[in-house]
Amino acid sequence: MILLCGIPSESPLAMVRDALEEIGASYLIFNQRHFANTRFDFEISQGAINGSIEIDHRVYSLRDITGVYTRMMDEQSLPEIKRLPNDARERTRCRNLHDAMIRWMEISPSRIVNRILPMSSNSSKPYQAQLIAKCGFSVPETLITNDPDSVKEFYAQHGRVIYKSISGVRSIVHELTGDDFSRLENIRWCPTQFQAFVDGVNVRVHVVGQEVFATKILSDVTDYRYAQRQGGESELTAVELDDEWDEKCVQLAASLDLPFVGIDLKITPDDEVFCFEVNPSPGFSYYEHNTGQPIARALALYLNEGHT
Amino acid sequence: MWLVLCSANDYSALWAARGLKSCGLLPLEIVSPESLAYNLRFDHRIITSETDTKIALADGRVIDSATVCGTLNRLQLVPFKHLRGASQTDRQYAEQEIYSLFLSWLYGLQGVMLNRPTPQGLCGAWRHLSEWVWLATKAGLSTPGYKQSGYKTGSLSVNKSNSRLQSLVVVNDNCFGASASLDVKDGCVRLSKLCSTPLLGIDFQVAPKGEWIFTNATPMPDLTLGGALLLRALANGLRQ
Numbered sequence: 060m061i062l063l064c065g066i067p068s069e070s071p072l073a074m075v076r077d078a079l080e081e082i083g084a085s086y087l088i089f090n091q092r093h094f095a096n097t098r099f100d101f102e103i104s105q106g107a108i109n110g111s112i113e114i115d116h117r118v119y120s121l122r123d124i125t126g127v128y129t130r131m132m133d134e135q136s137l138p139e140i141k142r143l144p145n146d147a148r149e150r151t152r153c154r155n156l157h158d159a160m161i162r163w164m165e166i167s168p169s170r171i172v173n174r175i176l177p178m179s180s181n182s183s184k185p186y187q188a189q190l191i192a193k194c195g196f197s198v199p200e201t202l203i204t205n206d207p208d209s210v211k212e213f214y215a216q217h218g219r220v221i222y223k224s225i226s227g228v229r230s231i232v233h234e235l236t237g238d239d240f241s242r243l244e245n246i247r248w249c250p251t252q253f254q255a256f257v258d259g260v261n262v263r264v265h266v267v268g269q270e271v272f273a274t275k276i277l278s279d280v281t282d283y284r285y286a287q288r289q290g291g292e293s294e295l296t297a298v299e300l301d302d303e304w305d306e307k308c309v310q311l312a313a314s315l316d317l318p319f320v321g322i323d324l325k326i327t328p329d330d331e332v333f334c335f336e337v338n339p340s341p342g343f344s345y346y347e348h349n350t351g352q353p354i355a356r357a358l359a360l361y362l363n364e365g366h367t
Numbered sequence: 368m369w370l371v372l373c374s375a376n377d378y379s380a381l382w383a384a385r386g387l388k389s390c391g392l393l394p395l396e397i398v399s400p401e402s403l404a405y406n407l408r409f410d411h412r413i414i415t416s417e418t419d420t421k422i423a424l425a426d427g428r429v430i431d432s433a434t435v436c437g438t439l440n441r442l443q444l445v446p447f448k449h450l451r452g453a454s455q456t457d458r459q460y461a462e463q464e465i466y467s468l469f470l471s472w473l474y475g476l477q478g479v480m481l482n483r484p485t486p487q488g489l490c491g492a493w494r495h496l497s498e499w500v501w502l503a504t505k506a507g508l509s510t511p512g513y514k515q516s517g518y519k520t521g522s523l524s525v526n527k528s529n530s531r532l533q534s535l536v537v538v539n540d541n542c543f544g545a546s547a548s549l550d551v552k553d554g555c556v557r558l559s560k561l562c563s564t565p566l567l568g569i570d571f572q573v574a575p576k577g578e579w580i581f582t583n584a585t586p587m588p589d590l591t592l593g594g595a596l597l598l599r600a601l602a603n604g605l606r607q
Contacts (some may be wrong), residue, residue, distance in 0.1 A: 100516035156517035179486035183467035192416035226467035
């Protein structure tokens with residue numbers, strides 16, 4: 060039995076549910092918005108983890124849950140919760156339910172896509188960059204500083220420089236331009252991350268267990284994820300990577316203890332492979348819709364293999 | 368240079384710093400989280416797989432990563448009082464950015480570090496009790512039952528009557544503190560390895576019949592529990 064957690068209409072979750080239907084796997088959905096109809100408990104006793112989940116008056120043993128795909132949103136932002144007072148009983152109940160489920164997922168022997176603890180390497184991009192470099196990928200030369208003079212030197216050294224957030228807060232990547240120098244003093248309050256601009260082709264790689272799906276992105280803006288907002292366009296095409304890089308992508312995901320990831324690469328004209336980031340909860344639907352790559356199916360098969 | 372990163376009221380780390388100096392770890396600098404956070408200049412570079420960091424502190428000291436041989440890392444939190452004037456949104460953003468910078472700097476810092484940071488804690492992972500209990504079970508320690516549900520937060524089923532509290536400290540595969548059986552000490556070392564935390568404190572309830580039952584663990588133990596033997600192990604560990 061596969062457990063899907065989140066909002067069922069959200070694209071990635073809906074696509075995995077459809078794929079599970081296609082392969083004939085049995086599944087169960089925990090709709091976060093129906094938390095009031097869900098009961099969950101677990102215990103650690105005598106060297107084993109046991110417990111149950113009850114959804115809409117049907118009870119399932121946690122021992123029968125062999126795989127979990129979780130796309131849960133912050134439960135405190137659920138429409139049913141967010142306007143309630145802080146001490147409302149429903150709010151506490153919702154928080155306790157989510158906490159219990161997450162704690163079980165962290166230690167469960169089932170296939171969990173993905174656990175919270177390994178996902179958090181993405182909370183610091185330069186920290187994650189050091190883990191990425193250990194797996195044989197190039198990482199862009201990076202400066203994080205609160206000293207405007209260091210930025211000026213770095214810019215003079217590299218000519219083209221981008222800046223972006225250090226933490227997991229998603230930010231739009233911008234190129235440093237002449238206008239930015241007038242507000243460079245602001246970084247004294249908050250160190251900022253600058254990187255040498257890397258020229259090349261963007262490739263998003265989704266790794267599912269041992270399977271690799273690479274997508275080439277041609278775009279006329281610095282951050283293709285925001286092409287429309289920035290008045291540009293992006294074109295996505297399925298591509299094959301060399302076996303060596305396929306393998307390195309699989310190794311990178313494994314080293315981070317993440318069975319499903321989205322890896323952002325840039326391949327330079329000299330064929331050097333730079334890795335910018337590993338996304339531990341990739342919204343793969345955008346890529347699958349544009350290329351037809353069967354990512355959801357691969358994920359469904361991976362989850363379903365947990366019961367063997 | 369050796370570093371002891373600790374707050375001014377971390378008596379345990381300050382005691383260790385004095386002991387490490389007397390073991391010959393010189394020069395040794397005690398650096399507080401406040402002096403790191405309220406720095407004059409923080410330059411952190413990643414070039415290929417190497418990092419290079421220079422932090423100019425307000426008292427004139429410079430922490431240059433190239434000169435660091437080893438670090439006793441007791442940083443828990445980064446102080447953010449200097450951001451008080453910012454709006455709530457900007458302050459929360461800046462706090463996350465600075466914390467992420469500290470994580471990257473500490474992770475890449477040259478030399479031995481007890482403990483390396485993780486995203487779950489700057490001085491090593493702070494884990495949920497359920498995780499500690501599960502890891503301790505896998506390490507072969509006696510553990511109490513643990514229960515959690517959508518209605519009740521997690522709890523241990525420990526009979527505390529007539530039992531006493533004891534704590535042990537692991538430093539690089541050696542266990543210090545109260546006198547415990549070899550089995551218990553070996554279990555503690557296995558737990559330290561399982562959770563990749565070479566400096567680990569482990570708490571027990573000792574039942575009247577002498578059974579040691581795991582109750583919790585921490586990456587920031589009271590080092591004084593291990594006395595001179597622990598200090599020597601710490602010094603040897605930081606010299607490697």
